[in-house]
Amino acid sequence: MASDNKKYALVRLLFGGILSTFDSMTDIYMIFTFWRSGEKNYAYFIMYFILFSHFLQLVFVVLQNRKQRKTKILKEMVYVLTFMKPGVDAYRVAIDNEEVAGSVVSPRSEMMYFKGVELFAEAIPGALVQAYAFLAGSNQSSGVIFSLVVSVSVAAxxxxxxxxxxDQDKIKRGHNPDFYGYIPDATSKKIKTFFCIFLMAACQVSAKIIACSLCTVESASVDFLYLALDMSLFVVYKLVKRDF
Incomplete structure (x- = not known):
């Protein structure tokens, strides 16, 4: 079982590492591309998102490891600055790494927080900026398309x-077995399920980003109206189903 978990962790680490590397490279490429073409606002937006995301991650690293040695804090900060943190967190969780004494939260919770920051502060906003630039007709090069695909893949x-x-959290599975537990235990099936969910998430993220970008190209007010209606329907559904 431990061997299977390590194989699964290696697949996630490799896949996540490749995506993170490409995302970093394409973000830098897009910053220079927008800057050279005179569209400095787009370049600034992407830089702001990257800096904001890393700032939040560094703050959390300090809070999470404030009772640890300074070398431990510096090591975790290096992971953040070198874009290795997502892969490291995924590996720790996949091999069932126990909570380290002195840490504020468990490795699983730590990864959830970092993933949330990455989604909120960098991946989705960056993809929206690039999609808007493409649909607005200001930059429709193949490089923009590739960068957008990578950004969507990272978000997915x-x-x-x-x-x-x-889903694999033992506590959640114990409290709500009717909802959690759809991930199989066999490593091969687990990997297949992971990629299927990834493809589904990529399609959903792409649809939302394209919809928001098209609305913004038309008018910012149209985009706000679309988001308000979308979230309203979601909240109504949750209320009807009593799913909170």
Whole structure:
């Protein structure tokens, strides 16, 4: 079982590492591309999102490890600054790494927080900026398309790992077995399920980003109206189903 978990962890680590590397490279590429073409506002937006995301992650690293040695804090900060943190967290969770004494939260909870920050502060906002630039007609090069695909993939991978690890939480499975437990135990099936959920998430993220970008191209007020209606329907559904 431990060997299977390590194989699964290696697949996630490799896949996540490749995506993170490409995402970093394409973000830097897009910053220079927008800057050279005179569209500095887009370049600034992407830089702001990256800096904001890393700032939040560094703050959390300090809070999470404030009772640890300074070398431990510096090591975790290096993971953040070198874009290795998502892969490291995924590996720790996949091999059932126990909570380290002195840490504020468990490795699983830590990964959830970092994934949330990455989604909220960098992945989705960056994809929206690039999609808007493409649909507005200001930059429709193949590089923009590739960068957008990578950004969507990172957002999908992030949401997939969050869903995956929440489902495999033993406490949640024990409290609500009717909802949690859809991830199989066999490593091969687990990997197949992971990629299926990833593809589904990528389609959903793409649809939302394209819809929001198209609305914004038309008018910012149209985009706000679309988001308000979308979230209203979601909340109404949750209320009707009493799913909170």
């Amino acid at each position: 991978f992030t949401s997939t790992t969050m869903s995956f690890d929440i």
